[in-house]
Amino acid sequence: MDSLNAFVVFVQVAETRSFVAAGRLLGVSASAVGKSVARLEEKLGVRLFHRSTRSITPTAEGLLLLERSRRILAEIEAAQTELSQASSAPRGRLRVSLPLVSTLVLPVLADFMREYPEIQLDLDFSDRLVDVIDEGFDAVVRTGEPADSRLTARKLGHFQMVLVASPEYLAAHGTPRNVQDLQSHRCLHFRWPHSGKLEAWPLPPGADGEPPTVPVSMVCNNIETRACFALQGRGIACLPDFAIREPLADGRLVRVMPGQAQREGVFHILWPAGRHVAPKVRALVDYLCARVFVFS
Secondary structure (H helix, E strand, C coil): CHHHHHHHHHHHHHHHCCHHHHHHHHCCCHHHHHHHHHHHHHHHCCCCEEECCCCEEECHHHHHHHHHHHHHHHHHHHHHHHHHHHCCCCCEEEEEEECCCHHHHHHHHHHHHHHCCCEEEEEEECCCCCCCCCCCCCEEEEECCCCCCCEEEEEEEEEEEEEEECHHHHHHHCCCCCHHHHCCCCEEEEECCCCCCECCCCCCCCCCCCCCCCCCCEEECCHHHHHHHHHCCCCEEEEEHHHHHHHHHHCCCEECCCCCCEEEEEEEEEEECCCCCCHHHHHHHHHHHHHCCCCC
16 A cells, blocks of 8 residues: 555656645645655666756656556546445436337336336437437437447347238238238338338348338337237238237237348447446446347
């Protein structure tokens, strides 16, 4: 610990260029500061400062040590802060942006509330690409690969986008085998709220390399409506497999063109990057990563 204190004294002297000023900041005498620096120089076998009656300036060796010392002391401070935060109970308002996929996260978040009663959840469900930092969110859950270097990300899991329809619909309208067959079917689409564009279905491109055109019989901006309409035999929908787990398992919905129509997606949870993560954010990240189930 005495060696660490010597480096703390050295950094203060290098930054203030004064034994007196460094001593004032550290609460010790200028003489004690000078003796500490002299002992460090003797131990390292190098001169750390050029001294004159008017100024104290670091030598080349002193500048090198200053750079390393700042980094080491910052890491020590960060470790102390993290350990202190880890011992405190997660609490406070936690503002989270989530996609319009309530069937995936709502049960988990309800359990999270029970386990962390001192955290007040403030949930914003939207497929809009929010600015986490500028809009004051603590964390966001989103699909796709992270692109914002200001954020830290952890993967929650994978899912598949698949085409489905009810057996009754297929019995009445036939089962499409390829993109050409789809042209005579009723197709239920999703429109991205932030762009107004329809979500592309996971279909092989045409001979010109362009995505194929798919008929539009209904458009909405959530999963539940498309799943409901598909279950009611109103057409074919492109849906994430986690949202229709039970209907697929019990046969109320069946896969359409399974060998051709499938695309993998990824869920991440993201939060502002930084040396310190608030206990409430760490609690949410760890909880979701351990409990949100998605299909591999």
